[in-house]
Amino acid sequence: MGANPQLNAQGELQHLLTIEGLPRSLLIHILDTAEGFVAVNQQEVRKVPLLRGKAIFNLFFEPSTRTRTTFEIAAKRLSADVINLNISASSQSKGETLLDTVDNLAAMQADMFVVRHAQSGAAHMIARHVAPHIHVVNAGDGRHAHPTQGLLDMFTIRKYKGEFHNLRVAIVGDVLHSRVARSQIHALTTLGVPEVRVIAPKTLLPGDMRQMGVQVYHDLAAGLHDVDVVIILRLQNERMRGARLPSSQEYFKYYGLTAEKLAHAKADAIVMHPGPMNRGVEIDSAVADGKQSVILPQVTFGIAVRMAVMSILAGNQG
């Protein structure tokens, strides 16, 4: 289990499971490749034949609209055959194990699995199990990782800020339960962002974040002071049912991003959110729809980044 399970013997990307452990040069290569696909997406015929004849299975064990749709669009623009499977509604309820499901789909000549699952580590387990010619893309596993989201966020930051080495980035909200935050943190630190902050009440932070290379703030205004990028995380309503937070009202008052709070950041700071947003809980509509918001461009760039990831993977053989 020692070797990085994402890389093949040549050090090339075999699976994309997490940003952690990937070299900076590889992240840059993905971002640069995505840059080329942005142009494709603006053509009249938005299609290239890179993955013609390849079968890509979207294996979603957890509901998703945005991520599944952008993966599907990305695969189709690469000319791949895309099969969408909403597993929670079919075989899992009949008692089939996760690996049986995977084996059956592999027997249908799958070339790539795009996997979303509620358990941390699910994509790693599938990647360990499949034959070497099959690639696995993690589209979100539990609280662990959502690497394509992390990459599209980096793509967005580079688009608006140009460089990484002079930035201060703040991630606000439910870091504890967020696979997006973990992927962002690994991507930001790998790409050389000198200061990554997380801002949240103690109940929404893991016990030990020091080794992830972030600074922890509990006060929103202090944490936003002078930052270039503000990333707001989604707060799920179920957090209010346990003992983590008393109410969404109190959360919005102390951690919701309003224009007033945003004023603590740099004047040209951008505001990002991985979606879907809870307006009036973690972000005020005035900010979400304001001129500093790049939330919709994030979605657009997501297609190019996912095209880049899938085309790079398909070009590498295990």
Place this chain on the structure above:
Amino acid sequence: MKIQIKQGRIIDPQSGFDQVGDLCIAAGKVLAIGETPESFHPNKVIDAKGLVVCPGLVDLAVRLREPGNEYRATLESELLAACAGGITSLSCPPDTEPPLDETGLVEMLKFRAKNLNLAKVYPIGALTQKLAGERLTEMAELRDAGCVGFSQADAAITDTHVLMRALEYAATFDMTVWLRPQDACLARGGVAHDGVVAARLGLPAIPPTAETIAVMTALLLVRDTGARVHLCRLSSAAAIDMVRQAKAQGLPVSCDVSTQHLHLSEMDIGYFDPNCHLIPPLRSLRDRDAIRLALAEGVIDALCSDHTPVDDDTKQLPFGETEPGAAGVELLLPLNLKWAEEQALTLVEALAPITCGPARVLGLDVGRIALGLAADICVFDPDAWWRIESGALKSLGKNSPFMGYEVRGKVRYTLVDGQLVFEQSEVSTPAYNTHKS
């Protein structure tokens, strides 16, 4: 049957005896230590030159998977594996299906184990009915049926009132209560130590306070009730410090750790290795180092394998959904020797936590070599290197986080009541040249 074990290095950790000589066995008991009497004519001679002859090992936690989980392992498979690991006495936790909460179940287990003529089985009875943490079991009856202690295995007693009554009742009959200290609420849903790895991998976490709060509760109740308590599978430096202080104050407490927690830390989870999904969770390197030191100091009384055979199907799931546990009954000795070598201990010191230490916890006259005592003996080659891999293990449980490790110390002969129950005559050669890097 008379057996002469010739010219081995005889070590008895209890007395500190460490000399090369002969061990003579007759009628299942030790007849002579050191010199062979002239009148002794053995039926069988075991050449132990270059080998260590020590008491058969004592393992405080071996899940035999009977009754109820025979598809994972059977009494016979796991007792054979135990003998191959040099273990001659073992206790098994009550978390079978159904749990060991009735005399009939205990009697059946004892009977079946006895008929196999392998390692001796000392069941730990359930402390509460169905391990539900509500109503006490018939502890006195269960003791008469063969239980040597009572525990909840990994099930919690959330009602502290029930726990206090259970300790009082056990103390009435002078029986030891084994507790695996963990606050059920703080541990709820957790699958890994609340540290850097859980933060990084996004795994639901169990803080060390889940253990220390439960240890504190147990120690306060020991003080009040006078019950004798054995704390199982400690995992944190803080809990071990509490036991150290309690012992210094003269409280009747003892404790053990597993071989996994002696050698591994949260870091070994790596990329979600399901074989590192354990109860309690592997903790930080600092905790592991505290365990290694406390075992050498004797604050920790015993090292156990916490042998838990789990089938592939229940390990091939996302980390958090896998069944926790590691098989390791055959790894107790080499992992003990590895620790001892790294701590620069003598063999006499090294073997105490797997012989006389656990024997004291059980309150049984096992785990030592003495004239007239049952000849439960382990003969091992301290210099034989071998590679841990599934083909090298007799247990049906192949779920070990130590797969691929090169370890030193191979059991050559195991005797129970003077009967040879395991023998490996051919010397295995080191696998250095064959294994992949």
